[in-house]
Amino acid sequence: MNYHLTLIAILAATLTVGCATAATKTPAELNDLEIAHVAYIANNIDVRYAHLALAISDNPKIHEFANAMIRDHKAVNVQALALLEKLNATPQDNFLSKQLTGQSNELVNEMRQLSGAAFDARYADNELGYHKAVNDIVENSFIPNIENSEVKALFKKALAIYKAHEQHAEKMVASLK
Amino acid sequence: MLRFKQNKWNNVTVAIVTVMALFFTPFESISAEEYPQTHVIAIEDLKFMPQEINVKPGDIVQWVNFDFIPHTATANDHVWNSDMIGAQASWEMTVDRDTFEGYFCVYHPGMQGKIKIITESLAKAQQLQ
Numbered sequence: 001m002n003y004h005l006t007l008i009a010i011l012a013a014t015l016t017v018g019c020a021t022a023a024t025k026t027p028a029e030l031n032d033l034e035i036a037h038v039a040y041i042a043n044n045i046d047v048r049y050a051h052l053a054l055a056i057s058d059n060p061k062i063h064e065f066a067n068a069m070i071r072d073h074k075a076v077n078v079q080a081l082a083l084l085e086k087l088n089a090t091p092q093d094n095f096l097s098k099q100l101t102g103q104s105n106e107l108v109n110e111m112r113q114l115s116g117a118a119f120d121a122r123y124a125d126n127e128l129g130y131h132k133a134v135n136d137i138v139e140n141s142f143i144p145n146i147e148n149s150e151v152k153a154l155f156k157k158a159l160a161i162y163k164a165h166e167q168h169a170e171k172m173v174a175s176l177k
Numbered sequence: 178m179l180r181f182k183q184n185k186w187n188n189v190t191v192a193i194v195t196v197m198a199l200f201f202t203p204f205e206s207i208s209a210e211e212y213p214q215t216h217v218i219a220i221e222d223l224k225f226m227p228q229e230i231n232v233k234p235g236d237i238v239q240w241v242n243f244d245f246i247p248h249t250a251t252a253n254d255h256v257w258n259s260d261m262i263g264a265q266a267s268w269e270m271t272v273d274r275d276t277f278e279g280y281f282c283v284y285h286p287g288m289q290g291k292i293k294i295i296t297e298s299l300a301k302a303q304q305l306q
Contacts (some may be wrong), residue, residue, distance in 0.1 A: 068284045075246045075264075160222045161246060167287040 037091035043073040128169040225290035239269035
């Protein structure tokens with residue numbers, strides 16, 4: 001199963017039918033604290049994938065990318081937590097955080113069964129798709145709707161980092177073919 | 178021979194250097210008479226600014242990282258390498274005639290810069306034009 005495509009499909013379905021269910025929101029309807037929660041979860045998920053890659057892969061390119069993911073996504077979360085503390089705010093769990101967590105658990109279970117080139121290809125492909133999907137949500141659904149100016153500024157900084165990751169992932173995928 | 182130095186910056190110094198990097202460096206790169214010169218390259222939003230500089234052998238190039246994630250400044254052929262430049266930290270090197278012109282960030286390969294080596298004779302020729 002292609003998980004980043006699944007993520008996009010779920011988000012598209014949510015956008016389409018979400019209005020029919022009062023309790024279900026679309027990504028664009030999340031408030032700042034819910035968006036912060038999604039971002040924190042999404043960062044942690046990629047750190048988790050990276051640690052799995054360091055444990056399973058022997059490819060230096062995979063290790064280089066995974067180490068960058070750990071450094072950068074942890075740094076973004078440190079900034080996010082510091083800002084939330086400054087604002088005396090607590091992130092709010094929501095449907096999207098739950099979906100991301102559920103999908104990541106399934107993907108980790110799938111990837112841990114792989115090894116060698118099969119793992120490297122799966123990890124690289126997912127990193128490219130994951131960053132594409134998340135960047136699209138951050139740029140088009142989150143940033144336009146974030147109300148707090150400091151939170152919005154942090155998301156713009158983070159998006160620049162995630163876009164660099166997407167470029168890096170593209171090169172990683174190409175180098176494995 | 179290259180000389181390297183890593184520094185940690187306080188907020189006041191960072192602010193001063195930001196202004197220097199963004200407004201003055203492009204104009205003083207090859208025209209000022211002082212020798213050697215220090216060229217400051219700001220790293221911000223995953224970009225080297227200015228992205229390209231002109232230097233003379235013996236000048237000092239200093240990278241200051243204003244992002245909250247670490248970066249490197251690494252020659253394309255790995256002849257010189259800053260290793261990790263942490264948030265709000267800096268690294269500098271003295272330009273050798275053999276210093277390779279193209280460089281990038283190992284952690285974020287899309288970040289690329291260029292240091293053009295201008296010899297004395299070339300600099301004089303440019304000033305006469």
